[in-house]
Amino acid sequence: MDTRKFRYENLQELYLYCYYVAGTVGLMSVPVMGIAPDSSSSAQSIYNGALNLGVGNQLTNFLRDVGEDASRGRVYLPQDKLAQFVLCDKDVFARKVTDNWREFMKEQIKRARTFFNMAEEGASQLDKDSRWPVWSSLLIYREILDAIEENDYDNLTKRAYVGRMKKYLMLPQAYNRTQSKGSLIFPY
Numbered sequence: 001m002d003t004r005k006f007r008y009e010n011l012q013e014l015y016l017y018c019y020y021v022a023g024t025v026g027l028m029s030v031p032v033m034g035i036a037p038d039s040s041s042s043a044q045s046i047y048n049g050a051l052n053l054g055v056g057n058q059l060t061n062f063l064r065d066v067g068e069d070a071s072r073g074r075v076y077l078p079q080d081k082l083a084q085f086v087l088c089d090k091d092v093f094a095r096k097v098t099d100n101w102r103e104f105m106k107e108q109i110k111r112a113r114t115f116f117n118m119a120e121e122g123a124s125q126l127d128k129d130s131r132w133p134v135w136s137s138l139l140i141y142r143e144i145l146d147a148i149e150e151n152d153y154d155n156l157t158k159r160a161y162v163g164r165m166k167k168y169l170m171l172p173q174a175y176n177r178t179q180s181k182g183s184l185i186f187p188y
């Protein structure tokens with residue numbers, strides 16, 4: 001769907017893109033994965049969680065791939081937010097990590113994290129067999145945001161990477177989360 005559109009004026013436009021390419025995947029996954037028979041949450045809130053996970057994944061993907069996308073002339077960042085930080089496409093293509101860029105990135109990372117947070121409750125309401133892979137992907141994908149921070153927000157010349165060891169370490173953590181039934185048992 002991005003064969004013609006290379007710029008996103010604001011968050012609404014970017015969100016719509018995320019909804020089409022990733023949110024819908026999340027929504028379609030729910031009936032396949034199933035909802036726990038003893039779930040106390042509404043189906044709507046679980047579907048919302050799935051949508052949020054798809055959007056969070058896609059926003060994170062954009063933030064990880066800024067440099068790579070720029071080399072193809074693409075900028076999947078909200079233009080109005082760039083302007084707020086006195087930045088524009090030219091700065092992205094110049095690949096210079098300035099303080100303004102770091103501040104801009106902090107805001108984008110914070111936003112992506114809110115989508116992962118909003119997906120957590122839904123992930124815990126899925127059928128028991130589906131929870132572990134979903135929690136694993138949630139925790140591992142969220143780690144990409146930490147990796148961007150660890151690179152001092154240089155996603156213009158570096159690709160944030162979650163190492164294999166870290167991924168393995170996330171698996172027991174994810175498993176622990178699958179044992180809970182939402183925030184009533186495990187407050188976070």
Ligand SMILES: CC(C)=CCC/C(C)=C/CC/C(C)=C/CC/C(C)=C/COP(=O)(O)OP(=O)(O)O
Nearest residue numbers: 022025026029049050053054057058061122123
């Ligand atoms: C949380 C609840 C209730 C259910 C789970 C619902 C699911 C499975 C949501 C995830 C949906 C999903 C897999 C969206 C796509 C994510 C994404 C950004 C994929 C990136 O694909 P590529 O662009 O091929 O990745 P690379 O760039 O890493 O190759």
